[in-house]
Amino acid sequence: MASWAGISPGSYESAGQRTSTRTVKGKPHIKSAMCEAAWAVSRCQNRWLAIKYSQVASRRGNKKVLVAMSHRCLESFTPC
Incomplete structure (x- = not known):
């Protein structure tokens, strides 16, 4: 559900180091x-x-x- 909405984090790992990437493309209305x-x-x-x-905002x-919290909200309210 989070990937479809475009809120799931991108994943890029090289040599064991995770780097910050953009979120995946998704539905802009649901994302906003x-x-x-x-x-x-x-x-x-x-x-x-x-x-x-x-x-987390201080770090x-x-x-x-906000994107991380919206991802967490979508995960917690989605039925299995």
């Missing part, structure tokens, strides 16, 4: 809606995703964390 939802969740109080957002930056 999930990023908006992640932004809203990050502003909530006492949510585990908001706590994770603040922890990686706001925009990268």
Whole structure:
């Protein structure tokens, strides 16, 4: 589901080193809606995703964390 939506992370590994890459191409409307939802969740109080957002945003930056949180939201709400 995350790959179809375009929120799954790219994977590039060379000589055992992982590098940062772009996300895969996907549906732009779903991608933007999930990023908006992640932004809203990050502003909530006492949510585990908001706590994770603040922890990771200090290391990686706001925009990268929004894509990661939207990926996490999509994974957690998708039925198996």
